Amino acid sequence: MAGDAIDTPLGGATGDGSRGRDIALDRGKGNCLICHRVPIEGELFPGDVGPDLSGIGARLTAGQIRLRLVDQSVIAPLTLMPSYYRVDGLRRVGEQFRGKPVLTAQEIEDVVAWLQTLR
Amino acid sequence: MGGLRVLCIAIVLIHSHTIGAFAADGPLRVEAQPLRSASEFLSPALRAEQADPIRNRGMLWVEQGERLFTQPPPGGAPSCATCHARAETSMRGVAARLPAVDAASGQLVNLEGRVNECRIVRQSLPPLDYETDELLALTAYLTALSNGEPLAVSIDGPASAFYAYGQQLWNERQGQLNVACTQCHDQSVGxxxxxDTISSAVPTGYPAYRLEWQTLGSLHRRLRACQLGVRAQLFELGSREYLALELYLKSRARRHPIDAPALRR
Known part of the structure; x- marks a missing residue:
């Protein structure tokens, strides 16, 4: 990793953008729309706690997106965005979620691949 | 991951001139804002429904609560009204001052706890569980008797430690999603x-009829809903943690008038 990016795919996985789109919309997985608007027709009532993800693939590199999914708090300590690939340093995690990241390495790579297509 | 974090922070600090490039991802504003009353976040239709005793669904529990309060329980025990006659005046303001520290036990006790204490000590009845219709009815009735009264809990003396604990819980991140109450309900209100619009977490309307639940529920149940949302280990209803948070929230919203039972989304 360098600067504000993790340039190497997690676990050497290759992301699949169409799977990533499903993961991002899935309320039990990425659930991105709870906080973010995304440029998908018919997706009503997105949240606005985080920035609009339209054009995110043009604004950030894959590595920068990857770091923000893995652990945004590294670059923004007060962020409201969960760290999707982190299991340490957490407090009172629900039993069924303990020791597990929100998304797997493959799922992170899939979402990175999808977000890269939003240009 | 720990090493990774340290490395990243070090790199960010060294290359601090690059931070402006991703300022959009930067820290949320942290200054305190004036609290907005919970009803402000309702649609005009729901607000009108809440204000109309005929249409407010929570009034069903208030009516049941009044019956439970005045009628003697089976088994010959005195009714609540035997001691607390003319509840409209004698119980007015009581809900606004709870939770409070019980002088005898040193424990923080809320309205649910007070009701159960009377049941055990004065009526020789078993305590009622949280979210039973009976306890919701009694607390809805007694809280509604304080409608319009500003929240006025004490956080001095023996209550100060409970308040500090509640404040700590409010401010610390928790759960797999690693979010603190304050990040939404202080820093992202509106x-x-x-x-759903994030509210100021002003607890004047509980027990409240929540559309998501399709029933009346306690403030502790509402706190639990946020803990579920951030995938945290849940505290028990009536636990010292929720009691401390209740005290913190009611002190934080002091002077906001009680408006129970409220309608909430």
Whole structure:
């Protein structure tokens, strides 16, 4: 990793953008729309706690997106965005979620691949 | 991951001139804002429904609560009204001052706890569980008797430690999603989580009829809903943690008038 990016795919996985789109919309997985608007027709009532993800693939590199999914708090300590690939340093995690990241390495790579297509 | 974090922070600090490039991802504003009353976040239609005793669904529990309060329980025990006659005046303001520290036990006790204490000590009845219709009815009735009264809990003396604990819980991140209460309910008020507007967490309307539940529920149940949302280990209803948070929230919203039972989304 360098600067504000993790340039190497997690676990050497290759992301699949169409799977990533499903993961991002899935309320039990990425659930991105709870906080973010995304440029998908018919997706009503997105949240606005985080920035609009339209054009995110043009604004950030894959590595920068990857770091923000893995652990945004590294670059923004007060962020409201969960760290999707982190299991340490957490407090009172629900039993069924303990020791597990929100998304797997493959799922992170899939979402990175999808977000890269939003240009 | 720990090493990774340290490395990243070090790199960010060294290359601090690059931070402006991703300022959009920067820290949320942290200054305190004036609290907005919970009803402000309702649609005009729901607000009108809440204000109309005929249409407010929570009034069903208030009516049941009044019956439970005045009628003697089976088994010959005295009714609540035997001691607390003319509840409209004698119980007015009581809900606004709870939770409070019980002098005898040193424990923080809320309205649910007070009701159960009377049941055990004065009526020789078993305590009622949280979210039973009976306890919701009694607390809805007694809280509604304080409608219009400003929240006025004490956080001095023996209550100060409970207040400090509640404040700590409010401010610390928790759960797999690693979010603190304050990040939404102080720092992101008015923003949307999906279609829901984040409120100031002013607890004047509980027990409240929540559309998501399709029933009346306690403030502790509402706190639990946020813990579920951030995938945290849940505290028990009536636990010292929720009691401390209740005290913190009611002190934080002091002078806001009680408006129970409220309608909430």
């Amino acid at each position: 923003r949307k989580l999906r279609g």
